[in-house]
Amino acid sequence: MSGRPRYALEGVNISKRFGHLRALEGVSLRLRRGSFHALLGENGAGKSTLVKCIMGYHRPSEGQFLIDEQEQSIDNPHEAHRLGIGMVYQHFTLIPNMSVAENLVLARPCLPARIDWRAETRRLREKLDALPFQVPLDAAINSLSAGEKQKVEILKQLTLDCRILILDEPTSVLTPDEADEVLGRIKAMTRETDLSVLIITHKFREVMHYADEVTVLRKGRAAGTTTVAGTTPAALAGMMLGCDPKRMPSTRREVAVREQVLDLERLTVLDDNGEPAVRGLSLSVAGGEIVGIAGVSGNGQRELVQALCGQRDIGAGCMRVQAERFRATREEIRRHHFRCLPEEPLRNACVPGMTIAENLALREFDRAPYARCGGWLNRAAIGARAAALIERFSVSPPVPAMPIGQLSGGNVQRAVLARELSGDVSVLIVANPCFGLDFAAVAEVRERIMSARNQGAAVLLVSEDLEEILELADRLLVMAGGRLVYETTPAAADLTLIGQHMAGH
Amino acid sequence: MRLLEPLLIPLAALVVSLLLFGVFVALAGHNPLQVYHSIYRGAFGSWFSWQNTLVRASPLMLTAMCTALPARVGLIVIGGEGAVVVGALAAALVGIGLNGVFAPVAVIGLMLLAAMACGGLWVAAVGALRHYRGVNETISSLLFNYIAIAILNFLVIGPLRDPASLNKPASVPIGSDNMIGNIAESSVHWGLAYGLLACLTLWLVVRRSTMGFAMDVIGGNPRAAYLAGLPVGRLVILACLLGGAAAGVAGMLEVAAVHGRLSSSVNAGYGYAGILVAFLARHNPLAIIPVALLLGGIRASGGLLQRSHDLPDATVLVLQGIIFLVILASESLYGRTPLSQRPGVTR
Numbered sequence: 001m002s003g004r005p006r007y008a009l010e011g012v013n014i015s016k017r018f019g020h021l022r023a024l025e026g027v028s029l030r031l032r033r034g035s036f037h038a039l040l041g042e043n044g045a046g047k048s049t050l051v052k053c054i055m056g057y058h059r060p061s062e063g064q065f066l067i068d069e070q071e072q073s074i075d076n077p078h079e080a081h082r083l084g085i086g087m088v089y090q091h092f093t094l095i096p097n098m099s100v101a102e103n104l105v106l107a108r109p110c111l112p113a114r115i116d117w118r119a120e121t122r123r124l125r126e127k128l129d130a131l132p133f134q135v136p137l138d139a140a141i142n143s144l145s146a147g148e149k150q151k152v153e154i155l156k157q158l159t160l161d162c163r164i165l166i167l168d169e170p171t172s173v174l175t176p177d178e179a180d181e182v183l184g185r186i187k188a189m190t191r192e193t194d195l196s197v198l199i200i201t202h203k204f205r206e207v208m209h210y211a212d213e214v215t216v217l218r219k220g221r222a223a224g225t226t227t228v229a230g231t232t233p234a235a236l237a238g239m240m241l242g243c244d245p246k247r248m249p250s251t252r253r254e255v256a257v258r259e260q261v262l263d264l265e266r267l268t269v270l271d272d273n274g275e276p277a278v279r280g281l282s283l284s285v286a287g288g289e290i291v292g293i294a295g296v297s298g299n300g301q302r303e304l305v306q307a308l309c310g311q312r313d314i315g316a317g318c319m320r321v322q323a324e325r326f327r328a329t330r331e332e333i334r335r336h337h338f339r340c341l342p343e344e345p346l347r348n349a350c351v352p353g354m355t356i357a358e359n360l361a362l363r364e365f366d367r368a369p370y371a372r373c374g375g376w377l378n379r380a381a382i383g384a385r386a387a388a389l390i391e392r393f394s395v396s397p398p399v400p401a402m403p404i405g406q407l408s409g410g411n412v413q414r415a416v417l418a419r420e421l422s423g424d425v426s427v428l429i430v431a432n433p434c435f436g437l438d439f440a441a442v443a444e445v446r447e448r449i450m451s452a453r454n455q456g457a458a459v460l461l462v463s464e465d466l467e468e469i470l471e472l473a474d475r476l477l478v479m480a481g482g483r484l485v486y487e488t489t490p491a492a493a494d495l496t497l498i499g500q501h502m503a504g505h
Numbered sequence: 506m507r508l509l510e511p512l513l514i515p516l517a518a519l520v521v522s523l524l525l526f527g528v529f530v531a532l533a534g535h536n537p538l539q540v541y542h543s544i545y546r547g548a549f550g551s552w553f554s555w556q557n558t559l560v561r562a563s564p565l566m567l568t569a570m571c572t573a574l575p576a577r578v579g580l581i582v583i584g585g586e587g588a589v590v591v592g593a594l595a596a597a598l599v600g601i602g603l604n605g606v607f608a609p610v611a612v613i614g615l616m617l618l619a620a621m622a623c624g625g626l627w628v629a630a631v632g633a634l635r636h637y638r639g640v641n642e643t644i645s646s647l648l649f650n651y652i653a654i655a656i657l658n659f660l661v662i663g664p665l666r667d668p669a670s671l672n673k674p675a676s677v678p679i680g681s682d683n684m685i686g687n688i689a690e691s692s693v694h695w696g697l698a699y700g701l702l703a704c705l706t707l708w709l710v711v712r713r714s715t716m717g718f719a720m721d722v723i724g725g726n727p728r729a730a731y732l733a734g735l736p737v738g739r740l741v742i743l744a745c746l747l748g749g750a751a752a753g754v755a756g757m758l759e760v761a762a763v764h765g766r767l768s769s770s771v772n773a774g775y776g777y778a779g780i781l782v783a784f785l786a787r788h789n790p791l792a793i794i795p796v797a798l799l800l801g802g803i804r805a806s807g808g809l810l811q812r813s814h815d816l817p818d819a820t821v822l823v824l825q826g827i828i829f830l831v832i833l834a835s836e837s838l839y840g841r842t843p844l845s846q847r848p849g850v851t852r
Contacts, residue, residue, distance in 0.1 A: 309731070309732050310731045310732060310734060311731040311732060328734055330734030330735060332734070333733075334734075347726075347728070348732065349728075349729055350726065350729055351721070351722050351725030352726065353725050354725055358718070361718075362732075363733055366718075375714050375715045375716060376713055376715070377713055377715055
């Protein structure tokens with residue numbers, strides 16, 4: 001054996017299956033000691049699953065991990081800590097009303113019952129002096145900026161003597177300047193010390209500026225590993241999006257296009273913190289077309305869909321359906337045959353504790369024949385309709401009286417499809433309809449969306465799966481920073497260009 | 506099997522509470538078994554104790570609704586006491602003002618309407634604050650109780666005080682003609698019928714009407730309610746309004762069936778006990794009837810415990826408090842018992 005091991009961490013042929021879902025399929029990853037390694041991939045490509053395997057939250061179904069070229073089985077997060085692997089999560093895990101020093105001390109495993117704060121603070125100071133980040137130890141966390149908080153998160157791992165640092169989209173909450181500072185210092189540390197960094201990111205700019213090497217995941221497989229010096233953003237985008245063998249595309253028929261079915265005029269929507277997430281967005285969808293909105297998650301798509309579905313107030317601007325102002329009241333929804341398939345249907349479109357039959361009746365329960373004599377439910381009619389819909393959309397198990405929360409993800413989506421698409425549809429808002437569904441269910445869902453379009457509905461499809469948009473949409477728009485920044489058609493689509501716009505170039 | 510869960514968990518919680526209460530009683534130097542027996546005798550042992558129980562159960566049925574209905578739209582409201590007080594106040598003002606002006610039937614009807622309107626608006630304000638301003642409904646409804654009680658005390662000591670009431674300040678009587686009498690020869694007033702009627706009506710509304718369905722959707726998942734275009738704000742306020750109106754009627758009964766005048770006695774804790782009834786009944790208006798009888802019985806047995814065991818009559822409040830804590834703790838068991846497992850259904 002000569003010298004020290006070259007690789008801090010190696011994953012060999014890692015596979016992970018959840019039931020029938022293959023999240024990872026023979027992925028290999030080599031993290032060179034003292035390098036800054038980026039992990040790129042679309043949502044659902046398997047980045048977080050891989051990282052969770054490294055951190056011991058999941059056990060891989062197949063494959064081994066080598067730490068310092070020694071085989072190790074990482075059974076739990078404690079084991080990962082012991083091996084010197086630390087992770088910084090996308091969202092802060094600090095206690096806001098405690099000081100930086102208190103947070104750093106608290107992170108230590110096996111705290112004594114009585115903490116000698118003076119000794120601890122002295123110890124911390126010694127450690128911090130050797131590190132490139134400076135944060136005021138007595139400051140309360142809630143007085144710090146997002147960039148400083150992120151530094152504290154990283155310091156927390158470094159003071160725990162971690163040698164392999166995993167960062168999960170660490171800059172998603174930072175301004176570009178803060179991001180540059182944080183990444184620049186970490187980069188410097190990898191040069192000067194033994195630290196090896198694995199960073200999950202969507203941002204090509206960060207990869208090109210800071211990473212030494214990059215591994216791209218696509219649909220649970222490693223699409224390739226390369227040095228950053230030897231690649232371009234365009235090549236990376238191509239690797240990320242890939243050109244998988246085409247499935248049988250849904251049948252698209254020529255239909256007469258009706259104008260002015262769904263119009264958005266300078267729509268502004270605020271996020272939960274009151275910041276604009278959708279900024280002055282204008283868009284028209286005609287009847288008989290599918291307009292796809294692509295984009296990296298967190299660019300305002302969720303807020304846009306919630307606003308269109310009536311789940312979030314519209315901050316400014318106006319939404320028109322069939323040339324009339326639309327505020328998502330029950331009467332308007334009914335008159336305009338407005339339908340929604342939001343993402344995570346159980347969370348956004350169902351009442352988990354109510355039965356399948358009741359959930360299927362959500363749109364119609366107050367109308368004849370399901371309501372009689374001015375407001376009394378006809379449960380027999382509701383049950384009969386549910387039984388028919390369950391049969392037609394093959395919801396399984398076919399038990400109308402079962403709480404919908406007990407169905408599997410695919411069957412919940414089938415039930416929601418049954419409710420939303422069984423009648424006339426003029427406008428259909430769809431968001432990530434195939435998340436977490438298996439292959440057959442995906443084909444079925446897409447077929448139904450396409451058939452709504454073929455029957456003349458104006459369909460707005462918001463999806464993080466570019467391939468889905470390329471398959472279904474008549475027009476493709478890219479959303480970044482709350483705005484629509486690029487428009488093309490699937491036929492003329494240039495993946496590189498789309499990828500760059502998605503990445504905010 | 507899942508249907509058994511809402512029945513078995515509260516029953517198990519009751520048994521656990523009785524056991525804990527037994528420990529308390531034993532520590533106080535009494536034989537728990539004898540005390541249990543006395544509670545039973547004081548609550549349901551004779552026609553006399555049944556009447557005591559029924560008199561106490563009727564306001565509980567009404568005040569429980571003040572927690573149960575908002576709970577169906579996902580709000581935890583504990584403002585029943587305030588609605589009782591406001592309802593009593595409104596009823597007393599109407600009764601005193603119209604005494605002798607209209608026929609007693611009309612006066613009683615107007616007292617009822619006034620109590621329902623004021624109690625309803627009182628709690629509807631809590632719902633509106635929650636929906637439009639994001640004010641926590643549990644805190645605000647609790648504070649509303651204090652406000653109501655303060656107004657009551659102010660009026661009873663001040664402007665409404667009957668100079669003839671010396672030891673205990675009270676308003677002038679509403680007049681014996683305007684009182685709600687007792688059922689037949691019993692000592693149970695007609696308020697029991699009001700309570701039963703309210704439970705049955707609201708059960709129909711909750712289970713059978715489109716409005717009740719919409720409320721369940723809102724309580725189950727507000728996002729789905731917005732998606733369906735339901736008028737969430739209006740229904741939230743309406744649920745609070747109905748609940749408050751029911752509790753307002755309980756206040757009217759205190760004036761028009763029990764005391765005959767307004768005094769601080771109308772603030773007798775039925776509003777708080779109603780919270781317990783609602784939780785024990787899983788916010789189901791029909792289940793509120795037996796639970797109110799049970800709790801009414803426990804409260805009715807206080808006197809007997811004092812007489813035959815020399816236990817302070819507040820002992821039953823200890824039992825009531827233990828039941829409440831155990832019930833709240835048992836909420837976390839739903840969906841986790843062996844009963845809720847259905848093999849082969851979930852993945």
